Amino acid sequence: MIIDLSQIQDKPKTYHLHLAEDWWVSDVPHDQVQGLNGPVVATLTIERIGKRFMVRGNIVTVLMLQCDRCLGLYEKELKGKFQLFLEPVVESIEAEEDVQLGEEEMGIDLLPGHEVNLESIIKEQIYLSLPMKTLCKHDCMGLCPICGTDLNKQICTCHVRRGHPAFQVLKNLL
Ligand SMILES: [Zn+2]
Ligand SMILES: [Zn+2]
Incomplete structure (x- = not known):
């Protein structure tokens, strides 16, 4: 108008x-x-x-x-x-x-x-x-940056397989 x-x-x-x-x-x-x-x-x-x-x-x-x-x-x-x-x-x-x-x-x-x-x-x-x-x-969980899964609906296994970056460093040290 x-x-x-x-x-x-x-x-x-x-x-x-x-x-x-x-x-x-x-x-x-x-x-x-x-x-x-x-x-x-x-x-x-x-x-x-x-x-x-x-x-x-x-x-x-x-x-x-x-x-x-x-x-x-x-x-x-x-x-x-x-x-x-x-x-x-x-x-x-x-x-x-x-x-x-x-x-x-x-x-x-x-x-x-x-x-x-x-x-x-x-x-x-x-x-x-x-x-x-x-x-x-x-408290929206957002999308997994690796596989794109909507973390509100489903938990993906990316973080389990890859581990937390801090633990990854530890593992390498060991
Ligand atoms: Zn959302
Ligand atoms: Zn994922």
Whole structure:
């Protein structure tokens, strides 16, 4: 949904989005977000504050995430609120660069014009909601680095046969 911010004058405007499960398409390989397990229901309110626009919103969906350790998929419910500022930049390129440096630190997204894609904002907020490490459970055992067995499901014999590296050194000494 593309919004023309110049249409928002004195009164804030509210947009309701309902995006189907297949809306999510990963832009990056090995994306932590592998898809959705339910629609995205989002509400965004945009309010003009001088030359800027304040966007407040909430997002509810169920994400299908990939575990960093075992690479398995797991569900994570997302119920999040966010707030950000948008600023359309219409000055010359030189001036734009000056503005960008100072203002980026303040959490203001600069737009090259008055158009903003609400779906891109939602996507960005979904990425921002992710933890540093996505784990299917806090004690996920991960994959065996030798044979690739999912150690949550099965114990492989690699460590038995090869022995712990420390014991290996001992054995060599003996
Ligand atoms: Zn895992
Ligand atoms: Zn193994």
